[in-house]
Structure formats: C-alpha cells, structure tokens
Amino acid sequence: MNLYSFARGLVKSILSPLYRIQVEGLEHFPKEGGVLLCSNHIDNLDPPVVGVAAPRPVSFMAKEELFNVPILGKILPGIHAFPVRRGMSDREALRKGLKVLKEGEVLGLFPEGTRSKTGEIGKGLAGAGFFALRSDAHVVPCAIIGPYKPFRKLRVVFGPPIDMDPIRGQKMNAEQTTDIIMGHISDLMKNHH
Template sequence: MNKIYAAGQFLSRTFFRLFFRPQILGKENIPSEKGVLLCSNHINNLDPPLVGAFLKRQTNFMAKAELFEVPVLKFILPKVDAFPIKRGSSDRQAMRTGLKLLKDGEVVGVFPEGTRSRTGKLGKGLSGVGFFALRSPADVIPCAIIGSYKPFSKLLIVYGKPVDMDSMRERKLSPEEATEEIMQSIQELLDKYKK
C-alpha cells in the first residue's frame, strides 16, 4: 500500500465514521494475497473511498477517463493507483492495465454498471467486467453498498463470497453472460441485507 493511498484511506475511514455509521460485513471473503476483482453496485460519488476505506489491501479503482481531467482529481487519482477507462468504447489500454494488476495479485475495484444508479436499483453490467473475470486468475468478489449517504445515517458494505468462475469457464460463458452472473451475485447481497 503506497503512503498516499494509506493516508487517503485513513482520512476516508475517519470521515465515514464521523458522518455515517458504517457497518462492514464479509471482509474475511477477501483473500490476503491473490488478485481480487472487486465488483460493487454504484449509488454515490463516495462509493470508491467507502469500498476501499476499511480493507487491509489497496484497491486500484478503474475510473472514467473524464475524472482524470478534473483539476484536483487528475493529481490525486494516479497517486492512489486509480487508472482511467474510456466509456462507450473498447478501451484496450484499460483492459491491459486491469489484467496486469489482477495477474500481479493486486485488488482491482470496478463498478460494473459504469455509472451511478439514479434510482438505487442495480442496473445492467458492462461486458468488460466479465472479460476481466474470465481472463484473469483473480477471485471475483461481489460487493453491495446499502444506505442513503444521509449524514449520521447507517451505511452497510457487504463483501460477498467469491463468484464461482471455474463453473463459468467450464460452461464457456461469454463475457456478457459472466457479467450477468456477477451482477446477480451483487443483487443477491442487496436482497439479503436491504431492510
């Protein structure tokens, strides 16, 4: 974990504990060493720091390329090892970067919907997630963020058990089909823990 990421993680944890009541479940489902593709629903701009704030490992988030043009973010994002992806096209550089990180045993955080949900309901996932999942040796961990981000309200983050990628490979699923199964795993967490 680099020093800037560690400092940002500490600040994020402090912020969330001061203004929300975060409850974290399932951290034990994230392996301590091997590559992890962390797939979460997306309901707020604060989702990335929330998803990574309470983990012992550094999460390298894939972020839309436009964020790397925002004055403050274009300085911060590369320092915390986030990497850009161009939406609406097949971004081969982002694919190569993500696969290399996963093969090197790193944690890569993605929001398969590609954008925030305006309704809070889980949207359709993009096929690139299935591509990463099928092509890498990483564990695929579904993650559900449940809550409203209202100050002093409760936020719940649930890290699920690894998705069975061996079965998907045996069935020769396409990236689109693999993405659908990963999204179903996220939906199951939302259904189980949402009150």
Template sequence: MNLYSFAKTVVYGILKPIYRFEVIGADKFPKEGGILLCSNHIDNLDPPVVGINAPRPVNFMAKEELFNLPLLKSILPGVRAFPVKRGMSDRDALRRAIKLLKDGEVVGLFPEGTRSKDGQLGKGFSGAGFFALRGEANVVPCAIVGPYKPFRRLKVVYGDAIDMQPYRERKASAEEVTEVIMAHIAELLEQYKTK
C-alpha cells in the first residue's frame, strides 16, 4: 500500500465517524482522463474531505510554507500535494498542474482561492478556467454542503463532468469558463443544501 492509499484510509477512519459523510454522485465520476475537480471552500478540512471521498486519487496544490515544516515536507509529496507560491504567478506550479491534467490525472482546486467566511459561495478566480482550458481536461464540480459540525451529516456532492471541448473550440476566456464552473457548484449547493 502506498502512502496516499494508507493516508486516505487513516484520515477516512478518523473523519468519517465525526462528520458522517454522505457522498453523492461518486458513481458518475469519470474513471479515466484528466479531471479538474473544482469545489467550494468552507473549511480547512475541505482538501482531505474532497480527496478521501473522491473515487480517484486527487493532486492538490498546497501553500509552499507547508513544505518547510519538518513533518509535512516528507508527507505532502507522498499524498500528491505540490507547492504553490501564494500571491504571485507561480509558473512551476502552473506547469505542474497542467502536465498532471494532460497526463490524465485528477487535480483538485478551490476556485474561490480562500475559505468562505460565511459559508456562501464566493467569486471564482480565473485560474480555474485557465487550467480547464489549457489542461485538456474536463471539469467535475463538487459541493461540500456543511457546516462542519461533529456527528452531523456532511454532504460531499460530485456533479456531472462538464465537457470543456466546446469552450476550447470557440476560444472562450478563462473568466467565462470559471463562471460556468461556479454556476455548476452553486447549482449543486442549492440542490443539496441541508433542509
């Protein structure tokens, strides 16, 4: 068992009894090909929660500072995280994400860039559209329907894959594609919001 599978099993075993995940739509998740997995962002636990419930291994960008911490710098690469410099255009991170997508991998992204303070979906940054267009990948929208409260059910919803080819063919802008992605996430949030 590799480190990713081991970590996924351990983290799932810890978080599942606390947050009682209800996973919806995992059966529709494409079994192959590059996928940009885009989710809303409401808590620091979002990356592991999205990752452990996804049917395929997910690569996440993580802020570069985490790779300087003694314990994490040896673990993060093993769980498919790669560093990104925040607050600037990090060409290495951009190239890495695009290569992963072109190689048929899954890259996880939170288009809002930072956690929502009030749980409401914010505006997405155009980076999501950039990766979707340049990475030759389709997009799977994801909605985390919270809040994170111990022993309350937390929904993780994977939507239908969005075919990016028509947007590439008509040379749509990264901003437009990001808006399309965010609209799909908003739709999932509305559809599955906790009653």
C-alpha cells in the first residue's frame, strides 16, 4: 500500500466520524482525465477533507514553508503535495500543476489562496483561471460547508464540471476565468446550505 492510500485511510478514519463528513455530488466527478478541483477555503483541515471526499487521488499545492517542517516535510511529497511560493508567480509550481493535469491526474486548488475568516467566499487568485485555460482538464467546483465543529455535520459538495468552451471562446483572461469558477463554488454553497 502506498503512503497516499495509507494516509487517506488514516485521515478518513479520524475526520469522518469526528466531523460527520457528508459527501454529495460524487456523480459529477469525472472518472478519468485531468481534473482541476477548485474549492472554497474555510479551515486548515480543508486539504485532507477534500482529499478524503474526492473519489480519486488529489495533488495539492502546499505553501513552501510546510516542506521545512520536520516529519511533515517528508510526508507531503508522498501524499502528492508539492511546494508553492506565496504570491503565485512561482513558475516551477505552475509547471508542476500543469504536468499533473496533463498526465490526467487531479489537481486540488483553493483559489482564494488563504482561509476565509468569515466563512464567506473571498476573491479567487488568477492561478485557478491559469490552470483552467492552459490545460484541457475538467474544472470541478467544490464547496465545503461547515463549520468544523466536532460531531456536527460537515458537507463536501462537488458540482458538475464547468463548461469551459464559452470561456475559451470569449478569450477571457485568467482572472475573469477564476471569477467564473468562484461563482460556481458560491452557487454550490448557496444551493446546499
């Protein structure tokens, strides 16, 4: 068994009962091909929770500092995380993200870049739009509907893939594309509250 499967099983056995994680919309998740999975960001536990909820292994960008933490820094690459320098002009991280998508894998992103203190959805960074436009991956919106309170229900909702053809047809830039993705996440949050 690889480290990812082991870690996923371990995290699931702890977090699922603690937060009564309920997953909805799995039927929308493409079974194959590159997937850009974009979610809102409300808690430090979002990456493991989305990783456990998703039906396929997810690669996440993690802030570079985490790779310097003893033990954690050794585990992260084994669970498909790769470092990104804050500020998103990290070319190496962008290349790595595109490679994940081109190889038909799942790349998980939190377009807001930082946690929302209020639970309200914030403005997304251009990175999500960059990946959506530069790859032919399916773009799947995801909403984490909290709060993270022990033994209270936490919902992870996957929406249908966003149709990228009109966006590409209108020659939208990365920022406008991210705004559209954030709109889809926002709709999921409103419709499943």
